[in-house]
Structure formats: structure tokens, C-alpha cells
Amino acid sequence: MARMTMPRRPRIHLPGVPIHLVQRGHNRGACFFTEEDYPAYRAWLGEALKKTGCALHAYVLMTNRVHLLLTPPTGQAVSQLVISLGRRYVQYINKTYKRTGTLWDSRYKSSLVHAEDDLLTCRRYIELNPVCAGMVDDPAAYPWSSYRANGLGQPDALLRPHALYLSPDRKAQARQAAYRALFRSELDKEALADIRLALNQGRPLGKGRFLDRIEQMIGRRCEVRPRGRPRKIGRPDVTEQQQVLSL
Secondary structure, three states, rough: OOOOOOOOOOOOOOOOOOOOEEEEEHHHHHOOOOOOOOHHHHHHHHHHHHHHHOOEEEEEOOEEEEEEEEEOOOHHHHHHHHHHHHHHHHHHHHHHHHOOOEOOOOOOEEEEHHHHHHHHHHHHHHHHHHOOOOOOOHHHOOOOOOHHHHHHHOOOOOEEOOOOOOOOOHHHHHHHHHHHHHOOOOOOOHHHHHHHHHHHHOEEEHHHHHHHHHHHOOOOOOOOOOOOOOOOOOOOOOHHHHHHOOO
């Protein structure tokens, strides 16, 4: 008897809405093999950003995965960036290490991010990856992320700060100090679960009016759902929704 497979959920990419994108190495294997690979990836990423017009707000390059937080100018720009970047970087890796075959998992994960409520939390999640992985004790000690630019003011040509980061009532030094203060405490476990569940399901990270607006734009329901049997009718109430997101 043929095995039934569930259809893939269509990705949700919308112009002007921030998106958290994760691409992993094939079978969770390495996608960066030596220190020279990281600047090479950054160079191809810079070209892809210019080509597609996407604005990059935060990133981290880990040994076996990449996290990007960006805002696309069009719905197609995200896929165009991934294809362009992936093609060039894989060519570089295969040529450098005399290898063949795929480097990335075939399908990247992504979720839209509610800028007003979840953008800073998502940035913390991304830039804390090296700390959570036990590679460093301080995000500033890891060279291949956006933390040094966002938290210390070091130049990074890849980044284009989001308007919410560029607070008009704060000078650069005060803004960076406030940003660093966010990293003095661990990321809330519920917020961490929210981000991971949204990514795994390919659904927006956000609630309330943000979800309503996204659903109206795409013409279908898109709230994060619990694992297991789906609800037969209705939309979860606030209490149940909070329980779902804390899984």
C-alpha cells in the first residue's frame, strides 16, 4: 500500500513584513567547514541582498545552519535571495573542497514576524544561538553574527537596521546600551517555544490583529496550531492559544 504524504504548506512571504529564515546543512551536517567559509558566505549574501533589495536586520552563521531576519520588498524576493545565495555558495564549497552533491536541506524554514511585538525577541534568539550552543559565553565573542553591530556599534555592511531599532529619541550609544541590556537575562522559555513552533509550522510569529491582517492578505487561516488532532470548529480562545504557543 502506497504511503500517504501530507502536502507541504505554502510559505508565506509578504512585502514589507519581516521574516525569520533558517537554512540547515543537509541531514544537519556542516555547511561551514573552515574559517574561510564564513567571509565567503557573507560576500555572496551581500550580493544577494543587493540583487533582491531585501533588508537584513540580524543574522548568525552557525556550523550547520544559518539564521536570517530580513524584510523583503516583494513576496518573491525571499525565494530569489535563497536561490541566488545557495547556488553561488554551494558552487564555492564544492569547488574548494572537491565535493559534489547537495549542501543544504532541500527546504528552508521561515515565519513572518510581528515587528512591534516580536522583532527584538527574534533578534535575541538569533544572536544568542552561539551562547545556547555552548560555543561562547557572550554573544560579542562570536564573530559571525550581527550582535557586534547591533549591540556594540561595529560597522557591518550587510545590515540595514529596522525602523524600530532606530529609535528617534535615543542616540546610537544609548540605543546600543539598551540593546545589550536585553541580553543580560535568558530568553523566556515560552518566547523560545513560540519562535521554534512558528518556524516548524511555517506560520507567523504574532497574535491578534497581526494574525488577522495576515489572514486577510493571504485568504486563509495561519495561526500556530498544536501538534496532534486539529480542532473541529472555531478558533482557539486566548487561554488555549497561550497553551498552544508554550508547547
